[in-house]
Amino acid sequence: MSTMAFLKRSPWILHYDASSCNGCDIEVLACLTPLYDVERFGIINTGNPKHADILMITGGINEQNREVVRNIYEQMPEPKVVVAIGVCAASGGIFRECYNIVGGVDKVIPVDVYVPGCAARPEMIIDGVVKALAILEERREKMTGAAQTKESARQAAGEST
Amino acid sequence: MTWTWLIGAVLFLILAPIAGGLIAGIDRKITARMQGRVGPPLLQPFYDVGKLFEKERAVVTTAQNFYVLAYLIFIAVSGALFFAGGDLLLVIFAFTLAHVFLVLGAYAVHSPYSHIGAERELIQLMAYEPMIILAAVGLYMVTNSFYVADIAVTTVPAILYLPGVFLGFATILTIKLRKSPFDISTSHHAHQEIVKGITTEFSGSTLAQVEIAHWYENVFLLGFIFLFFAWNPVIGIIAVVVTYLAEIFVDNVTARVRWQAALKSGWLAAVLGIANLAILSYMMLGGV
Numbered sequence: 001m002s003t004m005a006f007l008k009r010s011p012w013i014l015h016y017d018a019s020s021c022n023g024c025d026i027e028v029l030a031c032l033t034p035l036y037d038v039e040r041f042g043i044i045n046t047g048n049p050k051h052a053d054i055l056m057i058t059g060g061i062n063e064q065n066r067e068v069v070r071n072i073y074e075q076m077p078e079p080k081v082v083v084a085i086g087v088c089a090a091s092g093g094i095f096r097e098c099y100n101i102v103g104g105v106d107k108v109i110p111v112d113v114y115v116p117g118c119a120a121r122p123e124m125i126i127d128g129v130v131k132a133l134a135i136l137e138e139r140r141e142k143m144t145g146a147a148q149t150k151e152s153a154r155q156a157a158g159e160s161t
Numbered sequence: 162m163t164w165t166w167l168i169g170a171v172l173f174l175i176l177a178p179i180a181g182g183l184i185a186g187i188d189r190k191i192t193a194r195m196q197g198r199v200g201p202p203l204l205q206p207f208y209d210v211g212k213l214f215e216k217e218r219a220v221v222t223t224a225q226n227f228y229v230l231a232y233l234i235f236i237a238v239s240g241a242l243f244f245a246g247g248d249l250l251l252v253i254f255a256f257t258l259a260h261v262f263l264v265l266g267a268y269a270v271h272s273p274y275s276h277i278g279a280e281r282e283l284i285q286l287m288a289y290e291p292m293i294i295l296a297a298v299g300l301y302m303v304t305n306s307f308y309v310a311d312i313a314v315t316t317v318p319a320i321l322y323l324p325g326v327f328l329g330f331a332t333i334l335t336i337k338l339r340k341s342p343f344d345i346s347t348s349h350h351a352h353q354e355i356v357k358g359i360t361t362e363f364s365g366s367t368l369a370q371v372e373i374a375h376w377y378e379n380v381f382l383l384g385f386i387f388l389f390f391a392w393n394p395v396i397g398i399i400a401v402v403v404t405y406l407a408e409i410f411v412d413n414v415t416a417r418v419r420w421q422a423a424l425k426s427g428w429l430a431a432v433l434g435i436a437n438l439a440i441l442s443y444m445m446l447g448g449v
Contacts, residue, residue: 005215006208006209006211006212006214006215007212007215007216009205009208009211009212010205010208010209010211010212034196034197034198037193037198037199037200039189039193039198039200039201040198040199040200040201041201042201042202042205042208042209046357047356047357048356048357048360048361050219050361050362050363050364051357051360051364051368053212053216077216077217077218077219077364077365078216078217079216079217140215143217144215
């Protein structure tokens with residue numbers, strides 16, 4: 001089971017705009033255009049957290065959407081990774097002093113990959129996703145490993161009784 | 162002789178997911194080329210389904226898994242009946258029942274997106290059901306049998322008698338293949354509107370089952386297209402390929418319509434089918 005690894009061949013992405021100026025969002029969408037065509041790698045932009053493997057967030061978190069971001073993150077089934085795109089998603093960026101900004105994405109949910117830039121370039125975003133895939137694969141192995149340990153423990157307990 | 166029907170059914174159950182997945186892969190590749198993109202690998206649909214089986218089993222309510230499994234089983238059964246040469250009407254009823262299970266699965270969850278998807282799936286059922294039954298009636302009028310085994314070996318060129326029925330069937334095929342302009346219940350292009358429609362609340366292996374059922378369904382529908390050209394298998398296969406390519410083309414050049422337009426189109430197709438059958442029966446009675 002653990003050697004199959006279809007996950008990194010078919011990462012489905014959920015894109016959420018926390019409070020971005022739309023600069024990074026346009027660059028995320030540029031990745032889907034014929035020029036960059038991320039579907040070459042099996043990447044699909046889904047609108048549904050329950051179908052997603054990678055959560056891409058642009059912009060800093062504000063007071064009104066911190067619950068939304070948490071909710072979306074929790075709806076995604078394991079294994080999952082979070083990619084923060086652009087400097088605002090990393091730290092709040094130019095907006096960090098604003099009264100309504102909480103800060104970077106990592107103030108609310110754990111972030112695995114930070115893609116720098118203002119705005120982040122499509123090449124950088126694709127590179128960030130590739131880095132995220134390695135982490136995703138690691139989590140999958142850990143998950144199946146944990147399931148196997150649980151299963152063998154259950155069998156051992158079953159045999160002893 | 163008595164065992165040949167079983168071979169067709171078993172071959173369908175084993176080979177249809179492979180063929181269906183490959184067709185989906187070719188479909189995505191051609192779609193990408195039409196949009197000026199490179200597109201995913203040919204085996205991408207298999208990677209997707211394999212991935213879904215690797216994901217966590219996040220279930221909202223256990224009833225939904227039961228309904229989706231029933232959907233998969235009844236789609237497989239209706240396709241197997243078809244390729245076993247069974248009664249076309251029974252095939253269609255099993256096929257409809259399968260979709261009713263899918264709708265029930267979506268209604269089992271308290272999610273507005275899932276419910277909108279389920280409602281739209283019901284509307285789609287209403288839109289294509291008259292036409293699919295008329296197609297069976299038309300094939301009966303030409304070949305005097307509802308059995309696929311008899312229709313498939315007929316020497317009558319059914320398409321020449323049933324051009325209207327065929328056009329109507331091609332129209333509802335767009336609904337059945339979940340392609341634009343009628344992809345209203347599981348939209349690929351309306352993320353903000355209905356999220357993912359009827360499949361919104363299905364994830365992981367449950368979503369994978371929906372996908373596999375769709376592969377079975379596509380192979381069955383292409384088999385149905387073949388029946389119109391069954392008198393000459395070579396022309397039949399060419400017709401199936403051309404019809405599917407036309408569906409991909411329509412998918413890429415049209416925008417999604419409202420559900421009202423989808424319903425009207427489905428029933429307009431049925432009217433075309435009825436007109437065809439009326440003329441046909443007049444000719445038969447008139448002794449032409």
